[in-house]
Amino acid sequence: xxxxxxxxxxxxxxxxxxxxxxxxxxxxxxxxxxxxxxxxxxxxxxxxxxxxxxxxxxxxxxxxxxxxxxxxxxxxxxxxxxxxxxxxxxxxxxxxxxxxxxxxxxxxxxxxxxxxxxxxxxxxxxxxxxxxxxxxxxxxxxxxxxxxxxxxxxxxxxxxxxxxxxxxxxxxxxxxxxxxxxxxxxxxxxxxxxxxxxxxxxxxxxxxxxxxxxxxxxxxxxxxxxxxxxxxxxxxxxxxxxxxxxxxxxxxxxxxxxxxxxxxxxxxxxxxxxxxx
Amino acid sequence: xxxxxxxxxxxxxxxxxxxxxxxxxxxxxxxxxxxxxxxxxxxxxxxxxxxxxxxxxxxxxxxxxxxxxxxxxxxxxxxxxxxxxxxxxxxxxxxxxxxxxxxxxxxxxxxxxxxxxxxxxxxxxxxxxxxxxxxxxxxxxxxxxxxxxxxxxxxxxxxxxxxxxxxxxxxxxxxxxxxxxxxxxxxxxxxxxxxxxxxxxxxxxxxxxxxxxxxxxxxxxxxxxxxxxxxxxxxxxxxxxxxxxxxxxxxxxxxxxxxxxxxxxxxxxxxxxxxxxxxxxxxxxxxxxxxxxxxxxxx
Numbered sequence: 001x002x003x004x005x006x007x008x009x010x011x012x013x014x015x016x017x018x019x020x021x022x023x024x025x026x027x028x029x030x031x032x033x034x035x036x037x038x039x040x041x042x043x044x045x046x047x048x049x050x051x052x053x054x055x056x057x058x059x060x061x062x063x064x065x066x067x068x069x070x071x072x073x074x075x076x077x078x079x080x081x082x083x084x085x086x087x088x089x090x091x092x093x094x095x096x097x098x099x100x101x102x103x104x105x106x107x108x109x110x111x112x113x114x115x116x117x118x119x120x121x122x123x124x125x126x127x128x129x130x131x132x133x134x135x136x137x138x139x140x141x142x143x144x145x146x147x148x149x150x151x152x153x154x155x156x157x158x159x160x161x162x163x164x165x166x167x168x169x170x171x172x173x174x175x176x177x178x179x180x181x182x183x184x185x186x187x188x189x190x191x192x193x194x195x196x197x198x199x200x201x202x203x204x205x206x207x208x209x210x211x212x213x214x215x216x217x218x219x220x221x222x223x224x225x226x227x228x229x230x231x232x233x234x235x236x237x238x239x240x241x242x243x244x245x246x247x248x249x250x251x252x253x254x255x256x257x258x259x260x261x262x263x264x265x266x267x268x269x270x271x272x273x274x275x276x277x
Numbered sequence: 278x279x280x281x282x283x284x285x286x287x288x289x290x291x292x293x294x295x296x297x298x299x300x301x302x303x304x305x306x307x308x309x310x311x312x313x314x315x316x317x318x319x320x321x322x323x324x325x326x327x328x329x330x331x332x333x334x335x336x337x338x339x340x341x342x343x344x345x346x347x348x349x350x351x352x353x354x355x356x357x358x359x360x361x362x363x364x365x366x367x368x369x370x371x372x373x374x375x376x377x378x379x380x381x382x383x384x385x386x387x388x389x390x391x392x393x394x395x396x397x398x399x400x401x402x403x404x405x406x407x408x409x410x411x412x413x414x415x416x417x418x419x420x421x422x423x424x425x426x427x428x429x430x431x432x433x434x435x436x437x438x439x440x441x442x443x444x445x446x447x448x449x450x451x452x453x454x455x456x457x458x459x460x461x462x463x464x465x466x467x468x469x470x471x472x473x474x475x476x477x478x479x480x481x482x483x484x485x486x487x488x489x490x491x492x493x494x495x496x497x498x499x500x501x502x503x504x505x506x507x508x509x510x511x512x513x514x515x516x517x518x519x520x521x522x523x524x525x526x527x528x529x530x531x532x533x534x535x536x537x538x539x540x541x542x543x544x545x546x547x548x549x550x551x552x553x554x555x556x557x558x559x560x561x562x563x564x565x566x567x568x569x570x571x572x573x574x575x576x
Contacts, residue, residue: 013380016375016378016380017380019375020375020376024386026448027390027393027448027452028392030401030404030405030408031404033404033414034404037407046407046412050413052417092301093302095299096306099294099295100299104291105291105292108295118306118310118311118314126309126313126317127533127534127538128313128317128537128538128546129312129317131538132543133308133309148305149305152305152306152310154306182294186298207394211395211397211398211399213397214511214515227397228400231400232399235403242407245403249404252397252400253396253397256396260388260392260395264387268387268456268459
């Protein structure tokens with residue numbers, strides 16, 4: 001009886017691993033192949049049967065595309081855009097969400113409803129008007145012009161409001177007893193208590209800013225492009241030079257994967273905290 | 278602590294403080310979210326464009342939209358795109374159940390499944406564009422296992438292009454929804470499942486009778502989010518096919534973009550945006566009502 005149970009457990013574990021590996025190949029396979037293409041200089045990926053595994057490894061594509069594209073400039077552009085986007089949107093979204101969760105004032109529910117109702121507008125619909133606005137503010141070809149329209153997302157306000165609502169009211173009261181201003185209560189008492197939500201919003205914003213390509217293309221000139229926009233530009237220019245594009249794609253993908261690997265612990269905690277609310 | 282009085286909000290009443298807190302956020306929202314909505318209303322009734330004088334044209338843009346073959350095709354494609362929503366839920370729940378187990382190497386698998394989510398759509402589009410070309414790896418694999426007789430150029434064949442894009446959207450999004458479901462699963466009390474196991478429940482029974490009902494609020498949340506994303510889909514279509522071949526993959530967002538930024542017909546583009554907003558509004562009200570009836574709040 002014991003033996004059959006153990007056997008059963010081993011079989012089911014084996015089955016689980018098989019499924020896990022199948023999904024892993026499905027999700028990661030395309031990236032591994034990209035890596036393989038980037039390491040095969042001079043190979044035509046459209047030869048049939050296609051080259052899947054490299055027969056030799058060579059970093060020539062990386063050296064050449066790095067020289068041609070000035071990746072450091074694009075990475076730097078991306079870093080600035082992402083830094084501005086993440087810090088300011090955390091600040092503004094958390095400030096906006098706080099009274100909506102904690103305070104009692106006239107019009108609170110109306111504002112909240114107004115915010116939620118904007119989630120139904122298709123993104124492309126606002127693009128034209130936002131372009132005109134940024135243009136009239138004289139912010140074309142500036143990083144400010146890129147980040148400004150994305151700074152407050154209703155979704156983030158929503159998540160922060162949810163997190164603030166989970167904090168017991170005595171905490172604010174005790175802060176008040178000690179004579180702290182509302183701003184201090186928010187910054188020193190409340191914000192540390194919603195760290196998981198901050199982590200989630202921060203990472204979502206990081207991804208959104210790091211990967212954004214359309215709005216930057218509209219607002220910026222090529223030399224100010226972030227990575228993703230530069231990559232789509234490279235893809236358009238050198239559609240025949242697969243090795244270069246593959247290497248460029250790998251270079252553009254690596255930083256964000258690293259950031260994710262180092263922060264995923266907080267991220268996972270945060271997601272469960274934020275969705276549970 | 279608290280001896281040093283910070284200058285500022287203590288002088289204000291609660292209502293004033295609330296508005297002070299919200300001011301920067303609301304100002305930005307007013308400028309970049311509400312203003313486009315308000316401004317595109319009158320714009321939709323004009324022929325505003327880069328060239329020529331702007332004049333009021335009444336309902337002309339709307340009349341034009343409803344006889345515009347491309348626009349109607351784009352709406353159809355956007356609606357068709359929603360087919361992926363249930364598939365996303367089923368596969369990502371399955372993935373979440375798989376990675377919710379405490380076994381060696383599980384962190385690796387979670388990360389592997391999530392990496393498509395963090396990658397830019399441009400990179401994803403480049404990879405899949407190659408994989409799906411007629412001499413690409415996908416055809417090679419399908420043909421070598423005998424599932425396919427002849428090469429298909431997945432993204433430029435008008436019969437397969439939209440489906441190929443839907444597949445890429447699904448593939449890229451799975452990890453995101455898996456993570457939300459994983460969060461939901463970790464909230465399921467383990468003793469509940471242990472007790473069921475002792476009572477001799479099969480895995481299938483546990484999933485159907487315990488896990489799925491407890492995941493219900495998460496399923497609503499994910500369905501809503503993925504439905505909105507499907508109707509608003511833009512990036513992958515824009516990068517991979519720009520709506521072609523013909524209008525086979527033209528989605529409404531791409532068409533609105535093309536009219537605005539390629540044809541510079543701002544008035545017409547605004548009118549199209551309004552129509553699509555109404556369609557999305559219809560679906561979200563539908564889901565909210567459906568959600569209310571289920572009695573579960575996604576948050």
